[in-house]
Amino acid sequence: xxxxxxxxxxxxxxxxxxxxxxxxxxxxxxxxxxxxxxxxxxxxxxxxxxxxxxxxxxxxxxxxxxxxxxxxxxxxxxxxxxxxxxxxxxxxxxxxxxxxxxxxxxxxxxxxxxxxxxxxxxxxxxxxxxxxxxxxxxxxxxxxxxxxxxxxxxxxxxxxxxxxxxxxxxxxxxxxxxxxxxxxxxxxxxxxxxxxxxxxxx
Numbered sequence: 001x002x003x004x005x006x007x008x009x010x011x012x013x014x015x016x017x018x019x020x021x022x023x024x025x026x027x028x029x030x031x032x033x034x035x036x037x038x039x040x041x042x043x044x045x046x047x048x049x050x051x052x053x054x055x056x057x058x059x060x061x062x063x064x065x066x067x068x069x070x071x072x073x074x075x076x077x078x079x080x081x082x083x084x085x086x087x088x089x090x091x092x093x094x095x096x097x098x099x100x101x102x103x104x105x106x107x108x109x110x111x112x113x114x115x116x117x118x119x120x121x122x123x124x125x126x127x128x129x130x131x132x133x134x135x136x137x138x139x140x141x142x143x144x145x146x147x148x149x150x151x152x153x154x155x156x157x158x159x160x161x162x163x164x165x166x167x168x169x170x171x172x173x174x175x176x177x178x179x180x181x182x183x184x185x186x187x188x189x190x191x192x193x194x195x196x197x198x199x200x201x202x
Contacts, residue, residue: 049141049143049146049147049148052143052144052145053143053144054144055144055145056144056145057175059145059146059147059170059172059178060142061119061127061142062099064172064178064200065090065092065094065101066092066093066094067091067093067200067201068201069089069090069199069200069201070087070198070199071086071087071090071103071196071197072085072087072196072199073088073180074086074194074195074196075192075193076193076194076195077191078191078192084108084109085107086105086106086108087105088103088104088105088106089104090104090198097120097121098118098119098120099118099119100116100117100118101117101119103115103116103117115131115133116131116132117130118130125141125142126141126142127139127140127141127142127147128140129151133154134151134152134154135151135153135154135163138150138151139151140168145172145173146169146172147168147169148170149170150166150167150168151165151166152164152165153166153184162186164186164191165184165186166182166184166185167182167183168181168182169181169182169183175200176200177197177198177200178197178198179195179198180194180195180196180197180198181193181194181195182194182195
């Protein structure tokens, strides 16, 4: 949720990886076999956000994401190797029930990125998230100390773009500290992962 993956993902995984996937892996499967494999992959993800219903402290987005925050994290490739790290300043505010997260990132190689998220409550712990490079709307749910947010990120790819599914899982571990784990997938396979810690400033 909190990282603009566009440039870092494209540079790290980019065209070479997806060419290898499409040319060397997928032709070995029939359409029926590939569809069956996708069903198995989806079926294996059995963790439900309701598993965290009784966990404390309870995550209230309007309280945690309010004011100035800082984030510190790493980006991993599909083999688990850390390929980038970053620090970020986040300015969060709410007006008429709508939240804005204005994020400025600084990577270890000096690259700077900015992303602005808009969060809109959708009732019963649900939220809709939008940002400039998100396809359509992200769908989030808050239960207990956790928030799961699922969305599709559109990144540059060759002469066009590529859509990557992102699964954000956030856990409030203390009133002022939240841990975010993000899985990036294409064709049902994980191609990258992000880990970060977000802290509220005094």
